[in-house]
Amino acid sequence: MKEIVYRNRLFVVFVMTSLIIISSFLFAYAIRFDFSIPSAYWPRITTLIPVILAIKLIVFWKFGCFRGWWRYVSMPDLLQIVKANILSSSLVVVYAVAVYRLEQVPRSVLLLDGIFCFLAVGGIRFATRALRENYLPVRQGTELRQARALIVGAGDAGQLIAREIRSNPQLDLNILGFIDDDPVKKKGAFQGLNVLGSQADLKKLVNERGVDEVIIAIPSASGKVIKSIVERCRETKVKFRILPGVGELIDGRVSIQQVRDVDLNDLLGREPIFLDEAQINNYLRGKRVLVSGAGGSIGSEICRQLARFKPQKLILFENAETPLFLIEQELIKNYPDLTIVPIIGDVRNHSRVNVIFDEQMPQVVFHAAAYKHVPMMENNPAEAVNNNISGTRLLADAADKIGVEKFVMISTDKAVRPTNIMGTTKRVAEMYVQALNLRSKTSFVTTRFGNVLGSNGSVIPTFKKQIANGGPVTVTHPDVTRFFMTIPEATQLVLQAGSMGSGGEIYLFNMGEAVKIQFLAEELIRLSGLQPHDDIDIVYTGLRPGEKLYEELLLDEEGVLPTPHNKICIAQSTSIVYSELLAMIESLLASAKALDLPAVREKLQQLVPEYCPAENRPLAKVIPFSAIVMHQ
Known part of the structure; x- marks a missing residue:
C-alpha cells in the first residue's frame, strides 16, 4: 500500500488538496449559519465550488505546493502556502464581486474560507512531519525500543542533530533533551525538547533518566571543554560521540552522519581557525x-x-x-x-x-x-x-x-x-x-x-597499532613533551x-600548549575502551638518538x-x-x-x-x- 501511495504521490496530494478546498468552503458557510445553511444558498455554493477549486489548484500549483515531501515541510514551505492562500482567496473575492456582486456570498464566508483552507493545507503537512519526527503520542510506544540520548549543546548544531534524529526512525534514538551551560538557554526548550541542565548535571541526568548515549554537539568547543565532558561520561560509563569541530565542517553542513567517536584531536582541542x-x-x-x-x-x-x-x-x-x-x-x-x-x-x-x-x-x-x-x-x-x-x-x-x-x-x-x-x-x-x-x-x-597528529609514522598511529596488538605502549620518557597540530590546521x-x-x-x-606524550598514550588507551596500566601497560624506553625532552x-x-x-x-x-x-x-x-x-x-x-x-x-x-x- 505504501509503495502505491509513493508511486502516485502527486495524484494523492492533488485529491487531498481538492477535498481540503471544498471542505474549507463548505465549513465556512456552516460556521456562518451555525451549521444550518439555508436552502436558498445551496445553488450559489454549487456554482462557486468548481470556480474556487480551479482558482486555488492553479495558484497552489504555481507556488509549488504540490512539490516536496510533507515529512520535510519547513518554514519556507509554510510561507509559500501563506502566499498561495492570500493570492487565491483574493482572486476568489474578485470573482465573487465581479460576477455575483456578493449576492448570497457573505463576506465572512470568504474570509473564513481563506483561514480554514490555510489551516488545513498547512496543518496536514505539519501533522505529517510531527508524526514522522515522533512529536505526537501516536508514536510514543516506539521510544521503549530506542536508545535514550542526551545532546550536549542546544545551539544550531545541536538543534539540527535533534531534528535529523527525529526524522530518521532507523537511527533508533530517543532524544530526552539538551544540556547547555548558556544561562540564556537554561530551562528553555528547542525543537520541543527541554534544556535539562548544565554540564555539571550530566552525571545526575545520566543516572536518573537511564541515558544510553551522549552526543556532544558543540563544534566550536575547546579541548578543555570536550575533555571535561568526556571525563563526566566516563565516570557514568555512558557511550559518547561527538560532532566534528569547525575545521572539519568547512562546507557548513551539520549531520548525524558526521557524529563520530571522540578522538585525541577533540581532547587536545584547538581553537577554530578562521582564514582570510x-x-x-x-x-x-x-x-x-x-x-x-x-x-x-x-x-x-x-x-x-x-x-x-x-x-x-x-x-x-x-x-x-x-x-x-x-x-x-x-x-x-x-x-x-x-x-x-x-x-x-x-x-x-x-x-x-x-x-x-x-x-x-x-x-x-x-x-x-x-x-x-x-x-x-x-x-x-x-x-x-x-x-x-x-x-x-x-x-x-x-x-x-x-x-x-x-x-x-x-x-x-x-x-x-x-x-x-x-x-x-x-x-x-x-x-x-x-x-x-x-x-x-x-x-x-x-x-x-x-x-x-596522525601524520605517517608519527606517534599516534604507532600507539594505535601497539594498543591493537595488546600493548605495551612505548613512551620514551615520562616527562617528554611535544607541540601538536592537526594536519588540516597546519596546512591551512x-x-x-x-x-x-x-x-x-x-x-x-x-x-x-606542549602536551606530554604520556598523556597521549593514556588517553588513546582510554578511547580504545581500556584502562592504562591495567589493561595496557606503558613502558618507558628512554630518549632515542637525537631526541630532546x-x-x-x-x-x-x-x-x-x-x-x-x-x-x-x-x-x-x-x-x-x-x-x-x-x-x-x-x-x-x-x-x-x-x-x-x-x-x-x-x-x-x-x-x-x-x-x-x-x-x-x-x-x-x-x-x-x-x-x-x-x-x-
Whole structure:
C-alpha cells in the first residue's frame, strides 16, 4: 500500500488538496449559519465550488505546493502556502464581486474560507512531519525500543542533530533533551525538547533518566571543554560521540552522519581557525601551483586545501609512486574540473627539477618534501643533508631562475636549537631560502611548526597499532613533551602564511600548549575502551638518538613580530651572507657525497652553531606561543 501511495504521490496530494478546498468552503458557510445553511444558498455554493477549486489548484500549483515531501515541510514551505492562500482567496473575492456582486456570498464566508483552507493545507503537512519526527503520542510506544540520548549543546548544531534524529526512525534514538551551560538557554526548550541542565548535571541526568548515549554537539568547543565532558561520561560509563569541530565542517553542513567517536584531536582541542580566504584566493586562484612531497601527510593535505581555491594547474611532485597515485585519484574525484599534473621525481635530481620547472612554469611553490624521522636521520646523516638541504637548494634555485612569485618552505620546530641531524638540516634549509630571498625576485617564505597528529609514522598511529596488538605502549620518557597540530590546521595556516609573506619571513604557528606524550598514550588507551596500566601497560624506553625532552619554536636571538592573524607571528631571524653560506653548503654536500660522516657532522655544527647533540644539551624551558608574543 505504501509503495502505491509513493508511486502516485502527486495524484494523492492533488485529491487531498481538492477535498481540503471544498471542505474549507463548505465549513465556512456552516460556521456562518451555525451549521444550518439555508436552502436558498445551496445553488450559489454549487456554482462557486468548481470556480474556487480551479482558482486555488492553479495558484497552489504555481507556488509549488504540490512539490516536496510533507515529512520535510519547513518554514519556507509554510510561507509559500501563506502566499498561495492570500493570492487565491483574493482572486476568489474578485470573482465573487465581479460576477455575483456578493449576492448570497457573505463576506465572512470568504474570509473564513481563506483561514480554514490555510489551516488545513498547512496543518496536514505539519501533522505529517510531527508524526514522522515522533512529536505526537501516536508514536510514543516506539521510544521503549530506542536508545535514550542526551545532546550536549542546544545551539544550531545541536538543534539540527535533534531534528535529523527525529526524522530518521532507523537511527533508533530517543532524544530526552539538551544540556547547555548558556544561562540564556537554561530551562528553555528547542525543537520541543527541554534544556535539562548544565554540564555539571550530566552525571545526575545520566543516572536518573537511564541515558544510553551522549552526543556532544558543540563544534566550536575547546579541548578543555570536550575533555571535561568526556571525563563526566566516563565516570557514568555512558557511550559518547561527538560532532566534528569547525575545521572539519568547512562546507557548513551539520549531520548525524558526521557524529563520530571522540578522538585525541577533540581532547587536545584547538581553537577554530578562521582564514582570510579572500587573501589566500588572491595569490592562488588561477595560478600554476607546484607541491613537492605531494604524496606525504602534509603535502597531500596542502593539495586538498589548494584545490578549494581553484588554481589553474596543480602540479604534484612526488618521489613515491603509490602515494602520488592515491592523492591524484582523490583530487580527480573531488575536483573534476581541476587540471592535475602528477610528476614522479626526486628533489635531489638537478636535471629533473630544472626540466619540471621549465615545462610547468609554476607561479607558486609549496616545498613539503623532506626526511623527517629524527632517529633514522641520526643514522643516515648524509641522506638527510642531500634531501633536506640539497633538495631545498635545487628547488629554490629553480624557482629563482624562472621567476616563481612565491616559494613557501615547510620547516619544523626541531630546527630551533637543534639536537639532531634532521632539525639541523632543516635549519640550514631555512637559512638558504632566507639568504636567496635577498637576491631574488621570488618571495621565499618559511613556515615553522611542530608535530602533526596522525601524520605517517608519527606517534599516534604507532600507539594505535601497539594498543591493537595488546600493548605495551612505548613512551620514551615520562616527562617528554611535544607541540601538536592537526594536519588540516597546519596546512591551512601554511596557506595563510604564504598569502601574507613578502619574502624572507619565518612564520611561527600557535601550537597551543606542549602536551606530554604520556598523556597521549593514556588517553588513546582510554578511547580504545581500556584502562592504562591495567589493561595496557606503558613502558618507558628512554630518549632515542637525537631526541630532546622539550621542543622550542624560537631561537634566543630571534625576536617576533605579530601578524593580522592571531595564530601566526614572524620570527625576526638574521641571515648569513649568501656567498659565505653557499660556500659552506658546497663543502658540506661534498662531504655528504663522499660519505665522510664525521665531516658532515662537523660542518653542520659550523653552519648551525646552536646545534648541540641531545646528550650534551641542558634541559630547556618550554615557552608557549602566547607567552612569546606577549613578551614582545
